[in-house]
Structure formats: structure tokens, C-alpha cells
Amino acid sequence: MERSARTPVEIEEQVDGDLGSKRMIVNFGPQHPATHGTLRSIIQLEGETVKSMDLEIGYLHTGFEKLGEFRSWNQGVTISDRMNYLSPLCNNIGLSVACEGLMGIEITPRCAAIRVILYELARLADHIIMVGLQAMDLGAFSVMLWAFIEREKMYDVFEAVTGARLTTSYTRVGGLFRDVPHDFEEQVRKLMGECLRTIQEMEGMLNENRIFRDRTIGVNTISKADAISFGLTGPLLRACGVPYDIRKSQPYCGYEQYDFEIAVEQEGDVWARYRIRVKEMYESLKIIDQALKNLPDGPINVDAPEVIIPKKDSHNHPTGGMEGLIYHFKNYMHGHGVQPPVGEYYRGTESPNGELGFYLVSDGTMRPWRWRVRPPSLYTFQAFPTMCAGQTISDVVSGLSSLNIIAGELDR
Amino acid sequence: MGLESWLPEGALTTRVEEVVNWGRKNSLYPMPFGVACCAIEMMSTLTSRYDLARFGAEAIRFSPRQSDLMIVSGRISLKMMPVLAKIWEQMPEPKWCISMGACASCGGIFDTYALVQGVDRFIPVDVYVPGCPPRPESLIDAVLKIQELVEKEKLDAHVR
Amino acid sequence: MTPVDLQQRAIAHIQSRFSDAFRRTDAHQGQHWVEVERSAIVAVLRSLRDDLGFDVLMDLTCVDWLGKETPERYSMVYQLFSFEHRQYFRVKCWLPADDLEVDSASAIWKSAPWAEREVWDMFGVRFRGLDDHRRLLTPVDYTGHPLRKDYPLIGHGERSNFPHYVK
Numbered sequence: 001m002e003r004s005a006r007t008p009v010e011i012e013e014q015v016d017g018d019l020g021s022k023r024m025i026v027n028f029g030p031q032h033p034a035t036h037g038t039l040r041s042i043i044q045l046e047g048e049t050v051k052s053m054d055l056e057i058g059y060l061h062t063g064f065e066k067l068g069e070f071r072s073w074n075q076g077v078t079i080s081d082r083m084n085y086l087s088p089l090c091n092n093i094g095l096s097v098a099c100e101g102l103m104g105i106e107i108t109p110r111c112a113a114i115r116v117i118l119y120e121l122a123r124l125a126d127h128i129i130m131v132g133l134q135a136m137d138l139g140a141f142s143v144m145l146w147a148f149i150e151r152e153k154m155y156d157v158f159e160a161v162t163g164a165r166l167t168t169s170y171t172r173v174g175g176l177f178r179d180v181p182h183d184f185e186e187q188v189r190k191l192m193g194e195c196l197r198t199i200q201e202m203e204g205m206l207n208e209n210r211i212f213r214d215r216t217i218g219v220n221t222i223s224k225a226d227a228i229s230f231g232l233t234g235p236l237l238r239a240c241g242v243p244y245d246i247r248k249s250q251p252y253c254g255y256e257q258y259d260f261e262i263a264v265e266q267e268g269d270v271w272a273r274y275r276i277r278v279k280e281m282y283e284s285l286k287i288i289d290q291a292l293k294n295l296p297d298g299p300i301n302v303d304a305p306e307v308i309i310p311k312k313d314s315h316n317h318p319t320g321g322m323e324g325l326i327y328h329f330k331n332y333m334h335g336h337g338v339q340p341p342v343g344e345y346y347r348g349t350e351s352p353n354g355e356l357g358f359y360l361v362s363d364g365t366m367r368p369w370r371w372r373v374r375p376p377s378l379y380t381f382q383a384f385p386t387m388c389a390g391q392t393i394s395d396v397v398s399g400l401s402s403l404n405i406i407a408g409e410l411d412r
Numbered sequence: 413m414g415l416e417s418w419l420p421e422g423a424l425t426t427r428v429e430e431v432v433n434w435g436r437k438n439s440l441y442p443m444p445f446g447v448a449c450c451a452i453e454m455m456s457t458l459t460s461r462y463d464l465a466r467f468g469a470e471a472i473r474f475s476p477r478q479s480d481l482m483i484v485s486g487r488i489s490l491k492m493m494p495v496l497a498k499i500w501e502q503m504p505e506p507k508w509c510i511s512m513g514a515c516a517s518c519g520g521i522f523d524t525y526a527l528v529q530g531v532d533r534f535i536p537v538d539v540y541v542p543g544c545p546p547r548p549e550s551l552i553d554a555v556l557k558i559q560e561l562v563e564k565e566k567l568d569a570h571v572r
Numbered sequence: 573m574t575p576v577d578l579q580q581r582a583i584a585h586i587q588s589r590f591s592d593a594f595r596r597t598d599a600h601q602g603q604h605w606v607e608v609e610r611s612a613i614v615a616v617l618r619s620l621r622d623d624l625g626f627d628v629l630m631d632l633t634c635v636d637w638l639g640k641e642t643p644e645r646y647s648m649v650y651q652l653f654s655f656e657h658r659q660y661f662r663v664k665c666w667l668p669a670d671d672l673e674v675d676s677a678s679a680i681w682k683s684a685p686w687a688e689r690e691v692w693d694m695f696g697v698r699f700r701g702l703d704d705h706r707r708l709l710t711p712v713d714y715t716g717h718p719l720r721k722d723y724p725l726i727g728h729g730e731r732s733n734f735p736h737y738v739k
Contacts, residue, residue, distance in 0.1 A: 059495070061491065067524055226682070229628075343601065346631070407447075526731070528734070
């Protein structure tokens with residue numbers, strides 16, 4: 001594939017200079033029904049074949065990393081919600097796992113199990129909507145409506161547990177905001193039953209569908225070497241035959257106790273990614289089932305008063321309520337609060353997109369010195385022109401919908 | 413008495429303004445300018461559970477030339493503001509705008525260098541919906557308020 | 573190979589192969605890193621990829637240490653990962669504020685270009701050998717590098733600088 005030109009103006013000059021050429025420039029985005037978010041591609045076409053592609057991002061750049069330096073360690077979780085807005089709980093849990101790693105805190109077993117259940121529910125929500133949107137882009141509108149019904153049921157569960165449908169801000173350093181309601185297991189089991197039936201219906205609609213198969217098999221293929229060099233992770237990497245899943249290789253929140261398989265395919269095309277997402281949804285249901293069966297009792301927050309405020313009448317403090325009151329004060333006063341030791345830490349978690357990593361640098365104060373997010377979408381989108389080389393313009397749409405690019409995470 | 417007694421059965425008389433406004437308010441064509449998290453709640457509003465089609469706003473059009481209600485859902489950054497302005501210019505009159513969510517209304521939780529602190533600084537907004545993100549019921553309430561606004565308009569409200 | 577072994581192997585490898593570029597090594601909560609001279613950074617990264625099997629550049633970023641007692645003001649941070657051994661490793665190099673330039677890693681990994689464009693955008697670090705040196709996230713005509721510590725959070729007024737449309 002030819003190297004893409006520098007700017008749209010330069011592309012124009014390249015084309016105009018060759019009078020009588022059949023090249024055409026198509027601007028795809030940033031406001032377009034088929035771009036999932038504010039992404040812009042400037043595609044140079046010859047007939048219907050893509051000759052080169054120039055990408056432009058930054059239409060949702062908010063300054064998260066700068067804002068993270070002005071918020072305390074616990075306030076950062078509110079910013080993390082807004083990054084991958086299809087599965088905000090995954091971002092919350094990823095950030096907390098990184099903060100706890102930086103501070104060397106071990107969370108309680110109950111907290112770990114609840115985090116796993118919510119993480120997998122968020123993964124289900126993300127994958128089901130991605131399959132729905134992928135189907136909608138290729139014409140199967142009903143599949144998207146079915147996906148949204150299931151997502152609404154998951155929103156009900158999230159709302160009962162965290163208080164909000166989308167921007168949950170549920171985790172804290174060392175624990176969670178609050179415990180789950182008493183009918184949590186009942187709600188989740190009901191949801192799991194209905195979700196299973198819907199996923200089977202969606203598969204029945206799409207798996208043997210001639211149109212879906214023709215538009216996804218062999219489309220947007222990427223080789224294994226390219227995928228590794230581009231830093232792809234998650235379903236896209238597993239579609240190329242690399243069986244890498246952070247939940248198995250560097251487990252967090254007790255993932256090593258659960259029995260599940262990693263979905264791997266070999267072709268590296270859109271069809272392989274779709275098969276992997278469907279398989280991961282089934283595996284998520286398995287994990288949630290195991291976690292619910294073995295949900296341990298006990299506290300959800302770590303018993304470390306510098307990090308988590310103790311109850312005001314806590315029995316841990318022999319001097320009665322006074323020490324508890326002092327810890328409350330110190331945790332909330334400006335200049336105090338959660339203060340990690342000086343150092344830095346990088347922790348990646350297996351979000352539905354890929355490896356969502358947080359690189360946190362602490363200088364010992366209540367605010368981070370550097371709050372860096374490693375967004376999986378950035379590296380995925382960077383590989384997109386390579387995947388589209390020589391394909392037709394309709395393959396571009398099909399491929400873009402399979403990448404699971406979230407502009408909030410891409411641009412931060 | 414009067415004109416009504418001469419008309420055949422089934423004919424009504426009214427003012428042109430009322431008929432025009434009744435037609436406009438019950439068939440708003442929203443253009444979802446979906447940008448960030450609020451776009452997901454807007455998609456929830458448009459799908460089965462919180463069906464916006466019940467209120468006539470079913471035919472969502474992504475082309476500004478064919479729509480009359482722009483729903484700005486999400487945080488508008490420096491790069492996106494010219495795009496938003498261009499799309500607003502391309503929409504033909506009559507047009508209305510809902511600013512959905514805290515970020516579009518006032519910058520939200522992001523008081524940073526990269527975000528426009530409220531789209532109403534640059535384009536005229538009719539209804540603001542608070543929330544981060546607002547619940548689908550709030551968005552439906554906003555569309556109903558737009559319908560009330562449309563109902564009360566004069567015929568020459570959108571003539572320049 | 574247990575996790576710490578590969579990190580120790582990498583540190584020993586750099587200490588022996590690049591002894592004049594090696595500055596120091598440190599660790600926090602089990603994660604080790606190495607600081608090298610910026611003139612040798614690309615050679616070190618290439619050697620880590622080819623000889624030790626760190627086949628992925630997971631992340632590339634920069635930290636501004638204004639006001640802290642550090643050798644220089646900026647540090648470039650490279651997160652490497654090895655699929656075979658499932659282990660991370662970090663490499664850093666220091667950049668002085670008056671000479672913010674370093675060689676680009678885009679010849680080694682294809683994941684480097686956009687990360688480097690973002691570092692240019694946010695910090696103002698120039699990369700020698702990077703083909704496409706445009707800004708990534710801020711507009712084309714933006715001046716200033718937002719993530720520097722002396723840049724205010726609310727910016728310099730760019731966010732209010734648009735034409736106003738009257739109904």
C-alpha cells in the first residue's frame with residue numbers, strides 16, 4: 001500500500017497533479033452515522049478500492065491526563081468513567097487495581113469477587129452492544145435493538161448496585177463505594193438467563209447469514225506479526241492467533257480461581273473478531289456463575305484507615321469514636337487523604353477493548369504527579385489503514401465496526 | 413352559524429399557524445449529534461425501552477439537510493466546535509437545538525483547556541438537559557418541552 | 573522464567589552491553605526499570621526486542637518533573653512487554669528542557685508513531701526520524717504543549733475563541 005499523504009491539502013495536490021486520474025477523495029467523519037464516535041478518515045479511492053487512508057483523531061480530546069493531576073487519587077475514578085463509556089465499570093476497576101498496586105494494598109476476597117462479577121457484566125454489556133452495532137452497520141437493525149434491551153437490563157443491575165446507569169464511579173482505593181443489595185444474586189441470575197437466550201438468538205440471526213458472512217469473512221485481515229508490532233491487544237490480537245489474556249497471564253481481583261477459556265481464532269479478519277466476542281460473552285456468563293456461587297462474606301473495604309475511612313463508631317478503635325473521627329478528618333482534609341508512597345506503577349487490565357493500562361506516578365502527595373492512560377483504541381486505530389489496504393469502501397465500514405474504537409478513550 | 417354550518421361533515425376550521433405547528437411538533441426529525449457518553453443514553457432513548465418514536469421523533473436523520481432538531485450529546489472539544497458550527501449552519505430553518513448533558517450545557521466536570529464550556533456560547537440552544545448523563549426520561553422531557561415551544565411559535569418565527 | 577528473573581536479565585544485559593549508556597536502575601512494588609542515556613535509547617530498545625524477546629511496545633510517554641530534584645526536567649518512559657515470558661519492563665531516559673529531542677522508536681515498532689505524535693503534542697518533544705510529526709489531539713493551529721506543568725489547566729483562552737451564531 002502506498003504511504004498515505006501528509007495532509008488533505010497534500011492529497012489534493014497529489015491527485016490534481018495527475019490529470020485524468022480516477023482517484024477520488026472521500027471524507028469519512030467526524031460526524032457520520034457509521035463512524036462509532038468522532039473519528040475522521042480521509043480515504044483516497046480509485047473506483048471503490050482504497051488506495052490510501054489518512055486518519056485524524058482528537059475530536060473528543062478533553063484533557064483527562066491533565067485533569068487527573070488536579071484530582072485526588074479517589075476522585076480520579078470519576079474521570080475514568082467517561083473514557084470507555086460502553087463499559088465504565090471496567091475503567092473504574094482497572095484504575096483501582098493500578099492504585100492498589102502502587103500502594104501495595106491487598107483487597108478483601110468479597111471485594112475481589114464483586115469486582116469480578118461487575119467487570120464481567122460490563123464486558124457482556126460492551127460485547128453485546130458491539131455485536132449489535134456491527135450488525136446494524138451491515139444492515140441487521142433488529143439485532144441492535146435486541147442488544148439494547150439486554151443492555152437496559154444490565155443498566156438496572158448497575159443502577160441497583162452503584163446508583164448510576166452509565167457513569168458508575170463505583171470503586172475506591174482499597175474497596176468499593178458500598179456493598180451490593182440483598183437481591184443482587186437473584187437479579188443477576190435472572191439477567192444471565194435472559195442474556196443467554198438473546199445471545200443465542202443473535203447468533204442464530206447472524207452466523208449462517210449469507211450477507212453477514214460475505215461482508216466479514218476475509219475482510220480487514222491483519223497478520224500476526226503486524227498485530228504484535230502495532231501493539232494490538234484484546235480480541236483483535238486473539239483473532240490473529242496469539243492466546244494472550246491478562247486475566248490468565250497476570251491475574252487481578254482473584255481471576256486465577258475461576259475456570260474459563262480464552263477465545264482464540266487464526267484468520268485475523270472481522271469474522272474471527274465477531275466469533276471471539278461471542279465466545280467471550282459465553283465465558284463471561286460462566287465466570288459470573290462461578291463467582292456468584294462462591295461469593296464470600298466479609299467486609300468489602302480494606303481495614304486500613306489511611307485509605308478507607310472507618311465507621312465512626314468502629315470497634316477497631318479502642319479509644320472509642322475519637323480515633324475514627326480523626327481518621328475521617330484526615331482522609332478528607334485538603335493536603336491529606338490517600339497518599340501513596342513515592343514511586344510509579346504500570347498495571348494493565350483486560351478490558352473488552354484490549355489492554356487498558358494505567359501508569360501512575362506518585363510524589364507522595366494526595367494528587368498524582370502523572371496520570372497516564374494507555375488506551376487500547378489508540379493502537380487499534382493506528383493499525384486501521386494497514387487493515388484496509390486494497391479493500392473496498394464497504395469493507396472499511398465493516399472493519400471499523402469490528403475494531404471497538406471508543407473515541408472517549410482514544411482522545412482522552 | 414357562520415362558515416361552519418356550510419362546511420360538510422368532518423371538516424374543521426383552525427388557524428394556519430396552529431396546523432403548521434401541530435404538524436411540526438409531532439414529526440420532529442432529530443439529528444443526533446452524538447459525541448460521547450450522552451450519545452449512549454441518547455441511543456437508549458431511541459431504542460425499545462424508552463422509545464422516542466412514540467412522540468413522533470422517530471425518523472432520525474444523520475444528514476443535517478434533512479433534520480430539524482439537533483441533539484448535541486456529549487462534550488464538545490476545540491476540534492469539534494467548528495464541525496458543530498458547520499453542521500448547525502447546514503440545517504435549514506426551522507431548527508431547534510437541545511443541549512443534552514452537563515458537558516454540552518456548561519462544560520460539565522471538565523473545566524479544561526480543550527473543552528468548550530457550553531455550546532450555548534456559540535450556537536443558540538432552546539432546551540438544556542442537566543445530568544451526567546441524563547436519564548432517557550429527561551431527554552424525552554426535553555423533546556416534549558421542544559414540542560411545547562414549537563406549539564407556541566408564530567408563523568414568521570424562523571424567517572430571517 | 574519467573575517475572576523478576578526476566579527483568580533482572582534485562583538489567584544485566586543492558587549493564588553489560590551498554591555499560592557507558594547505563595545510568596541507574598530502580599524498582600517499586602516489584603516493577604523494575606532502567607535509566608539510560610538518551611543517545612543510546614534506540615539501540616537499547618532494539619537490543620531488548622531482538623535479543624531478549626520484548627516484542628511489544630505497550631506504551632510510550634513522557635513525564636514533566638518541573639520543580640522536583642531530578643537529573644533533567646523531562647523523562648521519556650517506554651513500557652515493553654514480552655509475550656513469551658508474559659513480563660513487562662520499563663526503560664527511561666532523561667531529556668533536558670533546552671534540548672527536547674530524542675530519536676524515534678518508529679523504526680523498531682509500528683505502535684510508536686502515534687504515541688510519539690501525542691508526546692510532541694502534549695510535551696513538545698521532537699523525535700528525530702519520525703515521518704509524520706503533526707499534532708495528534710489538539711487542533712492544527714494550537715500553540716502550547718498542554719501537559720507541561722507550567723501550562724494552566726484552563727488553557728490560554730482557545731476554548732472561547734469561536735464565532736457566535738445568533739438565531
